[in-house]
Structure formats: C-alpha cells, structure tokens
Amino acid sequence: MKRIAVAGASGYTGLELIRLLDRHPEVTITCVTSEQSAGKPVSDLFPSLRERCDLLLEPLDPATVAAKADLVFTALPHQSAMVVVPAFLAAGKPVVDLSADYRLHDAAVYGQWYEPHKNPELLPEAVYGLPELRREAIRSARLVANPGCYPTSIILGLKPLLAAGLIDPASIIADSASGVSGAGRSAKVDSLYCEVNEGYKAYGVGGVHRHTPEIEQELSLLAGREVVITFTPHLVPMDRGILSTIYATPLQKVTTEELATLYAETYRDEPFVRPLPAGRFPSTAFVRGSNFCDIGVTVDSRSNRIIVISAIDNLVKGASGQAVQNMNLLCGYPETLGLEGLALYP
Ligand SMILES: NC(=O)C1=CN([C@@H]2O[C@H](COP(=O)(O)OP(=O)(O)OC[C@H]3O[C@@H](n4cnc5c(N)ncnc54)[C@H](OP(=O)(O)O)[C@@H]3O)[C@@H](O)[C@H]2O)C=CC1
Numbered sequence: 001m002k003r004i005a006v007a008g009a010s011g012y013t014g015l016e017l018i019r020l021l022d023r024h025p026e027v028t029i030t031c032v033t034s035e036q037s038a039g040k041p042v043s044d045l046f047p048s049l050r051e052r053c054d055l056l057l058e059p060l061d062p063a064t065v066a067a068k069a070d071l072v073f074t075a076l077p078h079q080s081a082m083v084v085v086p087a088f089l090a091a092g093k094p095v096v097d098l099s100a101d102y103r104l105h106d107a108a109v110y111g112q113w114y115e116p117h118k119n120p121e122l123l124p125e126a127v128y129g130l131p132e133l134r135r136e137a138i139r140s141a142r143l144v145a146n147p148g149c150y151p152t153s154i155i156l157g158l159k160p161l162l163a164a165g166l167i168d169p170a171s172i173i174a175d176s177a178s179g180v181s182g183a184g185r186s187a188k189v190d191s192l193y194c195e196v197n198e199g200y201k202a203y204g205v206g207g208v209h210r211h212t213p214e215i216e217q218e219l220s221l222l223a224g225r226e227v228v229i230t231f232t233p234h235l236v237p238m239d240r241g242i243l244s245t246i247y248a249t250p251l252q253k254v255t256t257e258e259l260a261t262l263y264a265e266t267y268r269d270e271p272f273v274r275p276l277p278a279g280r281f282p283s284t285a286f287v288r289g290s291n292f293c294d295i296g297v298t299v300d301s302r303s304n305r306i307i308v309i310s311a312i313d314n315l316v317k318g319a320s321g322q323a324v325q326n327m328n329l330l331c332g333y334p335e336t337l338g339l340e341g342l343a344l345y346p
C-alpha cells in the first residue's frame with residue numbers, strides 16, 4: 001500500500017481526490033492538510049466522507065507531510081503549490097501538482113500570466129500530465145503538472161485534427177463553459193448563489209484568461225508550429241462540468257463521417273476518451289462524476305468549419321481523476337485502477 005498525502009484537502013479538488021483515493025485498492029490516505037480548518041476531521045467539513053476518511057486536517061508543514069507519505073498531491077492555489085513542492089521532491093516524494101505552477105515550460109511566460117516563478121529550475125523536468133499526450137514521460141516523472149480543466153477539454157478535442165494536419169491552426173476558436181466548482185471552494189462574491197444561479201456569462205474575454213498560454217503551448221507542440229487561439233471561458237449555473245465548443249477551418253475537404261473515423265482511431269486505445277459516432281454530441285450530464293472526456297465532431301459545410309464539442313467533469317478528468325490517472329502511471333499501477341465505473345448515469 002502506498003501512503004498518500006493530500007495537501008489542500010479542504011478544497012473541491014482535495015475532496016474529489018479523497019473520494020477517488022478511498023476506492024483505490026493500492027493506496028491509503030495518511031495525511032490531509034488545511035490551514036483554516038487544521039485540527040478538525042476532514043469528515044466534519046465534508047460529511048460524505050464520514051466513516052470513509054475521518055483523518056484530522058493538519059497544517060501544511062512539508063517535512064511532517066513528507067514523512068507520512070510516499071506520494072503527495074498538491075491541490076493548492078497556484079503560487080502556493082510552488083512554495084512546498086521543492087521540499088517534497090527534496091525528500092524523495094513524487095508530486096502530482098493540480099495547480100498551474102508547473103504546467104508552462106517557459107518561466108518568462110509563467111511570469112507574464114501569473115507572478116514570477118519561485119523555482120523555475122524545476123520547469124524543465126515537470127511533465128505536463130495529460131496521459132493521452134505524454135504517457136511514457138509521466139511513468140518516469142518526479143513532478144507531474146496536472147493540466148487545467150479548460151485545457152484538458154480543448155486539447156483532447158483538437159488533438160486528432162492537429163496531429164493529422166487537417167485544420168488551419170490560426171483559425172481555432174474555443175468557447176468553454178464551466179460549472180461553478182471550477183472557481184474553487186473559497187468564498188468569492190463572483191461564486192455566490194445569487195451571482196451565478198440565474199445567469200450564463202462569459203468572463204476573461206479577449207485573450208486574458210490564464211489558461212490561454214497553457215492551451216497554446218500544448219496545441220503548438222501538436223501542430224509543430226506556434227498556435228494562437230481565441231479562447232473565451234463562460235460560467236454556467238451548475239455545480240460541475242465543462243463543455244467546450246471548438247471551431248476551426250479545414251485545410252482540405254473532409255466529411256463528418258471521415259472525422260468520426262479519425263477520432264475513433266485516434267482514441268481507440270484510450271480508456272477515458274469516448275469519441276461519439278457522427279451526428280452525436282456530448283453533454284456534461286453524461287460524464288458527471290466520471291473520468292471520461294466525451295467528444296463529438298462535425299463539419300458545417302455551409303460555413304466551411306469543423307466543430308468539435310467535448311465534455312468533461314472539471315473535478316474529475318479536469319483535475320482529481322486525471323491526477324489519480326497520473327499517479328497510476330507514476331506508480332506502475334494499471335492506468336484505470338480506482339477510476340473504473342465512476343459515471344453517474346442521469
Ligand atoms: N476546481 C477545479 O475545477 C479545478 C481546480 N484546479 C486547480 O487545483 C488547485 C486546487 O483547486 P480547488 O480545490 O478548486 O481550490 P479550493 O479553493 O477549493 O481549495 C484550495 C485548498 O488549498 C488550501 N490552501 C489555500 N491557500 C493555502 C496556502 N497558502 N497554504 C496551504 N494551503 C492553502 C485550502 O485550505 P484552507 O482550508 O486553509 O483554505 C484548500 O484546501 C488550484 O490550483 C486550482 O486552480 C485545477 C483543475 C480544476
């Protein structure tokens with residue numbers, strides 16, 4: 001049994017990690033952290049965990065946490081993860097970091113979209129943890145940078161088209177809509193019930209959302225040239241789920257049936273990507289609670305655009321489920337272990 005620490009266990013992705021790790025046959029959770037709720041059982045904060053995980057939350061002292069665990073998940077805000085990750089690595093503990101701190105390869109780009117990086121020397125060795133792109137590198141990583149939720153849905157949606165050179169990379173537009181849990185559990189006016197319940201709104205409009213460089217970094221690697229996209233995130237009055245609608249101009253004549261075949265072939269051996277048959281499109285309802293990414297694709301021949309629609313659960317394939325998938329690769333377990341049968345069918 002591997003001993004696992006969840007740093008940031010009082011947050012939404014922390015809770016989701018505990019839910020998933022609790023049903024994993026090869027690991028046991030030995031340490032859960034919170035600053036504000038230190039000293040309380042984690043099941044006091046989240047009663048669904050009662051009698052499944054009643055560990056006391058403790059403050060995040062890296063040496064204490066490292067001594068209790070063989071692997072650490074950091075489910076902390078960006079800028080906070082990078083304060084503790086080097087100590088875990090120095091103690092010989094691999095880290096799966098759910099924050100944005102190690103996703104960008106270029107420290108200058110990180111500094112431009114976030115704050116200056118505190119340990120840029122770790123960026124070259126951090127592996128961007130999208131298993132469908134980097135499975136082999138993740139297996140031997142010390143530090144896995146778990147992707148953002150919007151990037152996961154968009155990169156998986158576009159991978160077959162870019163890898164086949166079928167679209168003009170300069171034509172990509174992605175509109176993504178997220179449930180409110182994407183904003184985390186800390187109190188913010190923008191996440192209040194009355195602010196979100198009746199509306200559907202765009203935010204981060206005009207190329208300013210910090211996921212833009214992360215998406216562009218990975219799409220550029222797939223395209224083999226620099227990709228600049230138009231990305232607009234939206235907030236939907238639901239608790240979880242992301243639906244991305246992605247548009248691109250084809251470089252050659254192609255039919256919906258050919259694209260459906262391309263997606264089916266690209267993802268044939270992927271346990272968590274479900275390309276849909278031609279004419280079918282996903283819903284967040286059908287991936288809720290699961291580690292699946294569902295993808296539908298079609299050609300709008302009238303406007304000469306390819307339209308891809310992908311759906312994930314932001315807290316599972318967009319965060320904690322993907323993090324457990326990465327842990328499985330890193331530890332040499334079957335990739336799907338603990339993640340099977342998670343979908344809640346509406
Ligand atoms: N929510 C989502 O859908 C996704 C989130 N992510 C990323 O994952 C990370 C966690 O997100 P999420 O769970 O939503 O966030 P939450 O705000 O829900 O939780 C944050 C956690 O971090 C702890 N924390 C906050 N500040 C510090 C600090 N300075 N030192 C130590 N612990 C601290 C909090 O503990 P305390 O009890 O003390 O407040 C809490 O446990 C973030 O980087 C986020 O961007 C990635 C993909 C999807």
Ligand SMILES: CC(=O)N[C@@H](CCC(=O)OP(=O)(O)O)C(=O)O
Pocket residue numbers: 078098099100147148149150178179180181182183184211233235
């Ligand atoms: C709805 C909502 O607010 N979503 C968050 C994205 C959450 C996330 O996963 O971002 P990181 O992992 O990169 O921090 C946002 O737009 O900032």
